[in-house]
Structure formats: structure tokens, C-alpha cells
Amino acid sequence: MKIVYSELKKFLPDLKKTPRQVADDLTMLGHFADGIKKTGPETVISLEVRQNRGDCLSYYGIAKDLSVFYQIPLSTAKINLPKSSQNYHLPIRVTARKETVRIIALRLSGIRNTASPQWLSKFLSLHEINSINLLVDLTNYITLLYGIPCHAFDTAKSGGKLVWEINRGKYKKFLTLDGTEFELKRETFLISDRIGAASLVMLGGKRAAIDLNTTETVIEMAVYDRVKVRLDAKSLNIATEAGIRLEKDLDPELIPQAHGHLIQIVLENCGGKISSRLYDYYPKKDAPKRISLDLKKPSAYAGIQISKKEIVRILKDLGCQTRIRGAGHLVVIPPNLRKDISIEEDLIEEIIRFKGYNKIPTDQPIAKKSLTDITPPILYLIEKIKTSLAELGYDEVRSWPLIREKYLYRPEGLKAEPIFVQNSVNEDFPILRMSIISSLAFQKKQYQSYKLPDQQFFEIGRIFYRERSCYSEFYSLGIYHHQPQTLLNDIKKMLVKLGLKHQKLKISRFKGADFIEINLEELLKQIKKLPKRSLVREKTGSHAYELTNQIITLDANIFLKEKKDSEKLIKKYSKKIGEKHLWQLAISDVYYDRGKREYKYTFRARYFNIDDKTAKKLHLRKFGLTNSARN
Amino acid sequence: MPNLNKVFNRYQKKITSAENSRQLEKVRIEVLGRKGKINQLFSKIKTKPQEEKQSFGKELNRIKGKFENLIKSQSAKILPKKRAGKRIEKTTVGLEKIGHLHPITITENEINSLFRSMGFSIYDGPEIETDEYCFERLNVPKTHPARDLQDTIYIEEPEILLRTQTSSVEARLLEKEKPPFKAAFPGRVYRNEKVNKSNHFIFHHYQGVAVDRNISLKDLIGVFQKLFRQIYGTKVKARYRCKYYPEVEPGLGLDLQCFQCHGKGCQLCKGGGWIEMGGAGIIHPYVMEASGIDPKKWRGFAFGLGLDRWVMAKYKISDIRTLLGGNLAYKPNR
Numbered sequence: 001m002k003i004v005y006s007e008l009k010k011f012l013p014d015l016k017k018t019p020r021q022v023a024d025d026l027t028m029l030g031h032f033a034d035g036i037k038k039t040g041p042e043t044v045i046s047l048e049v050r051q052n053r054g055d056c057l058s059y060y061g062i063a064k065d066l067s068v069f070y071q072i073p074l075s076t077a078k079i080n081l082p083k084s085s086q087n088y089h090l091p092i093r094v095t096a097r098k099e100t101v102r103i104i105a106l107r108l109s110g111i112r113n114t115a116s117p118q119w120l121s122k123f124l125s126l127h128e129i130n131s132i133n134l135l136v137d138l139t140n141y142i143t144l145l146y147g148i149p150c151h152a153f154d155t156a157k158s159g160g161k162l163v164w165e166i167n168r169g170k171y172k173k174f175l176t177l178d179g180t181e182f183e184l185k186r187e188t189f190l191i192s193d194r195i196g197a198a199s200l201v202m203l204g205g206k207r208a209a210i211d212l213n214t215t216e217t218v219i220e221m222a223v224y225d226r227v228k229v230r231l232d233a234k235s236l237n238i239a240t241e242a243g244i245r246l247e248k249d250l251d252p253e254l255i256p257q258a259h260g261h262l263i264q265i266v267l268e269n270c271g272g273k274i275s276s277r278l279y280d281y282y283p284k285k286d287a288p289k290r291i292s293l294d295l296k297k298p299s300a301y302a303g304i305q306i307s308k309k310e311i312v313r314i315l316k317d318l319g320c321q322t323r324i325r326g327a328g329h330l331v332v333i334p335p336n337l338r339k340d341i342s343i344e345e346d347l348i349e350e351i352i353r354f355k356g357y358n359k360i361p362t363d364q365p366i367a368k369k370s371l372t373d374i375t376p377p378i379l380y381l382i383e384k385i386k387t388s389l390a391e392l393g394y395d396e397v398r399s400w401p402l403i404r405e406k407y408l409y410r411p412e413g414l415k416a417e418p419i420f421v422q423n424s425v426n427e428d429f430p431i432l433r434m435s436i437i438s439s440l441a442f443q444k445k446q447y448q449s450y451k452l453p454d455q456q457f458f459e460i461g462r463i464f465y466r467e468r469s470c471y472s473e474f475y476s477l478g479i480y481h482h483q484p485q486t487l488l489n490d491i492k493k494m495l496v497k498l499g500l501k502h503q504k505l506k507i508s509r510f511k512g513a514d515f516i517e518i519n520l521e522e523l524l525k526q527i528k529k530l531p532k533r534s535l536v537r538e539k540t541g542s543h544a545y546e547l548t549n550q551i552i553t554l555d556a557n558i559f560l561k562e563k564k565d566s567e568k569l570i571k572k573y574s575k576k577i578g579e580k581h582l583w584q585l586a587i588s589d590v591y592y593d594r595g596k597r598e599y600k601y602t603f604r605a606r607y608f609n610i611d612d613k614t615a616k617k618l619h620l621r622k623f624g625l626t627n628s629a630r631n
Numbered sequence: 632m633p634n635l636n637k638v639f640n641r642y643q644k645k646i647t648s649a650e651n652s653r654q655l656e657k658v659r660i661e662v663l664g665r666k667g668k669i670n671q672l673f674s675k676i677k678t679k680p681q682e683e684k685q686s687f688g689k690e691l692n693r694i695k696g697k698f699e700n701l702i703k704s705q706s707a708k709i710l711p712k713k714r715a716g717k718r719i720e721k722t723t724v725g726l727e728k729i730g731h732l733h734p735i736t737i738t739e740n741e742i743n744s745l746f747r748s749m750g751f752s753i754y755d756g757p758e759i760e761t762d763e764y765c766f767e768r769l770n771v772p773k774t775h776p777a778r779d780l781q782d783t784i785y786i787e788e789p790e791i792l793l794r795t796q797t798s799s800v801e802a803r804l805l806e807k808e809k810p811p812f813k814a815a816f817p818g819r820v821y822r823n824e825k826v827n828k829s830n831h832f833i834f835h836h837y838q839g840v841a842v843d844r845n846i847s848l849k850d851l852i853g854v855f856q857k858l859f860r861q862i863y864g865t866k867v868k869a870r871y872r873c874k875y876y877p878e879v880e881p882g883l884g885l886d887l888q889c890f891q892c893h894g895k896g897c898q899l900c901k902g903g904g905w906i907e908m909g910g911a912g913i914i915h916p917y918v919m920e921a922s923g924i925d926p927k928k929w930r931g932f933a934f935g936l937g938l939d940r941w942v943m944a945k946y947k948i949s950d951i952r953t954l955l956g957g958n959l960a961y962k963p964n965r
Contacts, residue, residue, distance in 0.1 A: 442957070
């Protein structure tokens with residue numbers, strides 16, 4: 001929702017705050033301001049309106065919240081329509097009674113439709129709405145002001161005999177204003193002119209579209225069953241400004257003001273006169289909600305004192321009716337506009353919202369109270385294994401549990417079926433893995449493509465399968481080492497740390513590599529005593545890197561007259577090369593040449609996130625070598 | 632089409648007759664270098680007829696592999712020139728491998744550690760969930776957009792799905808445990824989102840719940856202030872504002888001042904100066920009742936944080952795919 005500051009001021013003439021302050025305060029009130037933009041003389045605040053606040057998809061709703069917060073009056077347009085002696089009743093029928101909350105309609109004749117004046121087309125463009133013509137633009141303007149969609153039909157095209165009905169297969173197709181054709185569903189809620197579909201409830205049609213030749217129009221404004229609008233929008237795959245609003249709980253009591261305002265500005269801008277009686281279909285008014293409020297609760301929920309006086313003041317400013325009921329209780333009737341307020345907690349939120357969330361202290365966290373530890377033992381086991389494997393030099397990886405079909409690995413002896421998802425984001429990855437080995441094999445392939453040396457890594461994650469129509473998932477550990485024997489020895493060491501000395505381990509071969517997989521839930525059953533304290537104490541240094549290029553390995557021979565400490569030499573050259581592109585530096589060989597009486601140190605340097613040409617240049621420079629030097 | 636076997640035979644002789652590493656390197660560049668024979672042949676693929684392209688490429692890759700192996704074995708055969716001297720250090724220095732935990736794990740552990748210090752247990756729940764635990768018990772209405780196929784990955788629509796939020800663990804916890812309790816639960820969640828540099832279909836959430844007699848927003852805000860200060864230092868600026876979530880009432884939005892611009896407004900924070908870290912609030916009475924907890928006797932708070940962007944900022948990772956991709960790697964010994 002976009003709010004043009006100058007338009008907002010028309011509803012709040014006493015508003016003295018700057019657009020930035022208004023944006024910050026709206027954010028604190030729950031309407032997240034995700035941007036402020038200055039366009040010429042106008043400032044536009046972009047808001048993410050709360051999902052349950054349909055009323056705030058309008059200037060009126062936002063201004064109402066601000067008037068309570070700033071305690072300044074809300075000003076609405078005075079409606080003063082010319083009295084009409086017309087006795088013409090609009091031939092409107094409503095057969096979709098269950099789906100319709102309220103419709104108001106009126107016919108205007110003798111209007112002169114033109115292009116919109118600059119102020120109007122500019123205002124709409126700030127809301128990313130294209131200007132069409134004056135009459136249509138005015139309906140859009142009022143929709144933005146009050147949040148209730150409205151529609152104008154050209155009676156020369158539609159005949160004015162409009163029916164609000166469920167399609168039930170009567171009409172097959174619908175042509176939108178921009179010429180797009182939709183296949184209508186049997187259950188689509190539409191407005192017909194008894195010959196064809198003139199409009200959908202959330203989208204205008206070409207059949208009775210307003211154009212520059214329109215001289216007579218029926219202008220309607222309505223609120224419908226929001227669930228029906230949502231289902232229609234979903235089934236037809238339509239997202240419109242009108243639909244977004246009609247899917248929310250809107251206030252039918254606001255329609256006379258909004259519709260009256262629209263008629264007034266159409267008469268002012270397009271001329272013409274009212275040529276029918278007002279049609280008002282409103283069969284069932286909502287009974288007012290009465291909510292009991294315990295006056296102690298707002299303070300208890302917030303954790304700060306909120307006085308009775310403050311509570312009553314906020315509720316009254318919001319338009320609630322309040323009445324004392326017994327000691328310490330209020331009966332509250334919320335205003336019709338606020339469809340989101342239906343239980344005591346909603347009132348509490350309103351009170352805290354206008355009291356200010358920023359009044360709640362930030363330095364008093366929940367008391368440290370000793371409660372029973374309900375941590376599942378498997379989580380302690382996972383923590384312990386991860387630490388042990390990291391100590392043994394293994395890196396932890398995390399990968400996608402959805403895999404390609406060709407990477408499906410079934411653990412030996414498992415008779416269960418793999419689980420396919422119905423709507424995978426990427427259709428190449430439709431299966432949930434049955435083994436961590438699937439993920440590790442894919443990971444290995446990826447590391448291979450980056451030429452990552454000496455790979456040894458593990459993953460602990462869920463594996464999934466289906467057995468006799470039951471879905472199962474287990475924690476599983478998968479480990480890879482480029483040397484299978486080392487892998488076996490390391491896992492044995494890890495199991496010994498868990499008190500398991502005689503475990504049978506099996507190496508599984510998949511995609512040309514050797515892995516070990518252990519079902520952790522099975523393993524847990526065999527462990528007698530598991531340490532319960534958190535063992536992880538790794539410092540949060542930046543060890544992880546995002547590889548963008550292959551690792552480049554280059555050797556260098558350095559000749560020295562004296563023997564030096566290898567560690568110190570590594571430190572010296574590491575510092576010289578710098579951290580940015582150095583992956584690893586090692587001395588692989590030290591050789592003493594008796595003839596020349598010198599020591600030859602062979603360095604192996606690995607570079608990352610750099611192309612091979614630049615790596616070579618860096619390597620030669622930092623080791624003081626040239627292409628023709630002895631390297 | 633050049634006879635690839637002929638090419639192989641020609642260079643095979645050159646490779647096997649190399650007597651020292653310099654000669655071998657010269658042939659290697661001739662064959663496998665950037666402007667070498669193999670790359671020249673690769674560049675010819677595009678000129679081949681469509682039906683030949685695949686087989687030619689395959690064959691070329693096979694020959695390339697053969698060359699690589701041959702060079703490797705020849706390299707091993709070439710003995711270093713004998714000199715009068717001795718090898719004085721056989722063991723390699725600097726290649727000792729240190730293992731690492733994944734940045735997500737490290738972050739989870741850090742947060743776990745803080746919550747444990749405040750008396751929280753760590754909890755867990757399934758990733759394959761039912762509509763009941765993922766939506767129904769959390770007061771998410773049937774018509775909520777989150778339930779659409781465009782947002783949720785289904786196994787059997789509309790009942791069985793991959794959890795879209797770790798709130799499903801909250802629903803199971805409330806049902807299973809008797810109050811009072813405090814628990815935090817890191818976990819993986821799934822959304823039907825296209826994968827690109829800034830979006831993924833897998834996210835990492837960190838959720839938590841505390842249920843007791845007199846829980847308030849003050850308790851909740853205090854917890855987060857402590858958490859943010861521990862992770863980001865005492866100068867961190869946090870903002871707690873009203874926000875709507877169906878499972879809580881009153882609801883709370885948790886923001887941190889932008890890590891990049893420190894509140895001035897930049898691309899990362901879309902000019903607003905703040906970054907949304909998560910949501911929280913007092914558990915909705917409907918959610919409590921749905922799990923058999925009497926909301927008149929007990930009150931609780933619940934919170935949820937998204938970890939991915941947090942971890943990306945901390946580890947300077949620019950592409951969200953890296954977190955679960957093959958290109959996240961660790962420097963082996965520093």
C-alpha cells in the first residue's frame with residue numbers, strides 16, 4: 001500500500017509530523033514502512049499492511065490509526081449530493097445472496113467523460129495505476145481512499161439490468177478491459193447484464209466498459225463474502241487491487257460514505273445528474289460484537305503498568321463503545337470498521353499498540369527458572385558426533401534433502417519406497433533422499449568440480465521413506481573420506497568416544513566413491529550413557545568460504561643457505577601472500593644439497609577465488625620467482 | 632572430423648619420451664593448456680552437425696582424461712635429478728587438516744547455548760508434517776495464501792506436506808508437554824520458491840516457546856535484547872514493533888538496525904535502515920486450546936527467527952544457495 005503524504009494530510013489536517021516520522025510510527029503500529037520515496041513535490045510512503053487489517057488498505061484506515069496515535073481529529077469529506085426527484089428503480093437483481101454482504105448503486109445520466117486532469121493521473125501513477133479516463137480513474141481514486149472497490153458500467157452497453165450471480169455454467173468466457181480472455185468456472189461469482197458476463201466481482205470487463213463516449217453509467221460499490229472472492233481469484237489465477245481488498249473483511253457500513261464521495265466527485269468533474277433512486281442491498285447487518293475485557297490483563301500481557309484511564313481513552317479513540325461491568329471489567333463494542341477485533345486479546349493488542357511497544361523495557365528477560373529438561377536424547381547425540389568428527393578433521397556439509405532420481409541410493413535391505421513430492425520447485429529434484437549417501441555423492445561431485453583437495457566431510461540430516469502408506473523419517477549420519485581405510489579408523493575412534501567398541505561398519509560404494517552411513521536412532525539405542533551438557537565451544541571465526549573458482553595448486557622451491565623452522569617459513573610466506581586468496585600453504589619437502597651447500601624448501605600453495613593466470617602471477621611475485629627461475 | 636586417436640598417439644609419444652619435468656610441462660601445455668590441442672578441438676564442437684556434437688564432445692573428454700592420466704603417470708616416472716645431498720624433512724608441514732562445523736550449525740549452537748543458559752530445553756519435530764500441525768492448530772485459516780500450492784510443497788495435497796515453518800514443532804510441543812516449559816527448536820523448513828541468488832526453497836528457522844503462569848511481552852523482549860547483544864555486541868540497536876501473525880496475539884516484529892549501513896538506508900535494508908529478523912508474540916488462546924492447554928491458567932510466548940540471512944551476513948556469503956550448495960568450503964588448517 002502506498003500513501004502519498006499530501007493526500008494523507010487531507011484526512012489529518014492537524015498532522016505536523018514529517019513523512020519519515022509518520023513512516024516510523026506506522027511501522028511501530030504494525031504497518032511496516034519498507035520505503036520512503038520523494039517524487040517531485042510528493043513524498044510516498046510504501047507500507048506492508050497487516051494481513052488482518054483490510055481497512056488499512058486505504059488512506060481512511062491508515063489515517064484513522066494515526067489519528068488515535070497522535071490524538072488529532074480525523075477529517076472526512078462532507079457528502080452533499082443534490083436531491084433527485086427521480087423515481088427510477090435500478091433493475092438490479094442479486095441471486096448470489098449468500099456471497100453478497102452489501103451493494104449500493106446509483107445511475108448518473110448526461111455525464112461528459114474526458115481524459116483525467118493531471119492531478120488525478122499523477123496521483124494514480126504514484127500508486128502504479130495507469131490512467132484510463134476520468135470516470136474510471138475516479139473510481140480507482142475512491143478505492144484507494146476508502147479501500148472498498150467500486151465499478152462503473154456503461155448502461156448504453158449493459159442496459160443497466162445487472163445481476164449479481166454465480167455463473168453455474170451460463171457464461172463460458174469473460175473478456176477483461178485489456179482484452180484478455182478468461183475461461184469462466186461454474187462457480188465463478190460475476191455480474192451479468194443477462195446476456196453476458198459484464199464483470200467479475202474483482203475485475204472489470206470489456207462488455208460494459210466505460211469509454212470517452214459514455215454518457216450514462218451505473219456506479220456500484222459492494223462488499224462480498226471474502227472467502228468466495230479468494231477462492232475465485234485462486235481458481236481463475238487473478239490478482240487485482242480490487243481482489244486483494246475484497247479478500248479481506250471490509251466494513252459495509254463505510255459504503256454510503258465512500259460511494260457518496262465518489263458520486264459527488266463524478267458530478268463535480270464529469271457533470272450530469274443522478275437519474276435513479278439509490279439501490280441499497282444490505283439484507284443482514286452484523287450484530288455488534290460485545291467483548292469482555294479484564295482491565296488487569298493489558299498490563300499483565302505487556303509487563304508494564306497501563307492505567308484504566310489510559311485503556312478507556314485508547315478504546316474510545318478507536319471508536320469502541322465501552323461500559324463498566326462489575327469490578328475491573330469492561331464490556332467493549334468495537335467499531336464496525338475493525339473487523340479484526342473479535343476477542344479479548346485483540347483489544348489487549350490494540351491497547352499495547354497505542355500505548356507503544358517501545359515503552360516496554362528491554363533489559364528484563366524471562367526469569368531463569370529451573371524446569372525439567374525435555375531435550376530429546378538424539379539431539380545430544382548429534383551434537384556429540386558433530387564435535388567428534390570436527391575434531392577428527394572432518395568438515396560438516398548440509399545439502400538438499402530433495403534429490404535427482406539418478407542420485408537415489410537405497411540402503412541395503414531397506415524394502416520401503418521413496419517419497420515423491422507433488423510440486424517440487426525444481427522438477428529435476430522430485431524425491432526425498434532415502435540415504436544421506438545420495439547427498440554426499442552429489443556434494444563430492446560439486447567439490448570435485450572446484451578441485452577441492454583432500455576431501456573429508458560428513459552430514460547429519462533426515463532421511464525419508466514410505467512403508468505401507470506410513471511416512472517415516474530418521475536422523476542419519478553420512479561420512480566421506482578420500483582414503484577409505486582412514487575413514488574406517490576415524491569412525492571407530494568416534495564410536496569408541498561414545499562407548500561403542502565393537503561396531504560393525506560397512507563401506508558403501510556409490511557413484512565411484514566410498515561412504516559410511518549410520519542410522520543415528522538405531523545407534524542411540526545402543527548407547528548406555530550420553531553426556532548431557534553442550535560440548536560445542538567452537539569460536540565463530542570466518543572459516544567457511546563461498547568458492548567461486550577452482551582451487552589452484554602451485555609449487556615453489558626456495559633455496560636457503562641456512563636451515564629454517566618450517567612453521568616459521570609457512571607463517572612468513574602466508575603473511576606475504578595474504579589471506580584473501582590463499583587457501584592453504586604447506587612445505588612438502590626439505591632437501592639439503594651438499595654440493596651447493598644449500599637447503600631447498602618445496603612449498604605447495606593453494607589459491608582460491610582467483611583465476612589461474614592471476615594466481616600464477618601472485619605466486620611468482622610472492623615467492624620472488626620469475627618464469628625462468630628455478631621452480 | 633579429425634581422427635582423435637591419431638592426435639592421442641602423436642602426443643602420447645611426446646609425453647612418454649619426456650625425460651624431465653620441464654619437458655613434460657612443455658608437452659602438457661601443448662596438449663592441455665588454454666591454447667592447447669584439446670581446447671582447440673573443443674572449440675570446433677560448435678561447427679559440427681547437431682547429431683555429431685554429443686559423440687564428438689564425449690570422445691574428446693575421454694581423450695582428455697587419457698592425457699591427464701598419462702601425464703600423471705609419466706610425472707611419477709620422472710625421477711628427480713640425483714644430487715649429492717639428503718632429504719632432511721619427510722613429513723609435510725602445513726597440511727594437518729582441521730575439521731569445521733557448518734556456519735548454520737555454529738549459529739544454532741551459539742543461540743542454543745544462550746537459550747540453555749536461560750533454562751530452555753532444545754526440541755525437535757518432523758519435517759514431513761500434516762496440515763493440522765502446520766496450519767490448523769496454529770490458527771492459519773483454510774483460505775490463507777500460505778496453504779496454496781504456490782507456497783507449500785505437498786506430498787499429498789492438502790494433508791501431507793513438508794513443513795513450511797517450525798511452528799509445527801510448537802504445535803506438537805504444546806500438545807505433548809505439560810506446562811510450565813521452555814524450549815527452543817532450530818530446524819529446516821520448506822517453501823515452494825524458485826531457487827536463485829536471494830531465494831531458496833529451504834530455509835533455517837529458529838523457533839522457541841515458553842509457557843508459564845505470568846508470561847509477558849517484557850519477558851520476550853528481554854530475551855531478544857539479550858540474544859542480539861550476545862551475537863552482535865552491546866552496541867546493537869534493536870526495534871520491537873507490532874506485527875500480525877495468526878498464531879500470536881499480541882504479535883511482535885523483531886528488527887535490527889541494518890548491519891551494512893547502520894540505519895542510514897541502503898540496498899540491503901531497502902532504504903529503511905532496519906532488517907527484519909523474525910516475529911514473536913503471546914501465543915493465541917486458540918492455539919493453546921487446540922493443544923489442550925487452558926489459556927485462562929497459562930500464558931506463553933512464541934518466537935521465530937530466520938537464520939539464513941543472519942548467517943550470510945556473518946560469514947559474508949553473498950548467494951543464499953551457497954549455504955546448502957557444493958561451493959561452501961572451509962580453509963583446511965587455519
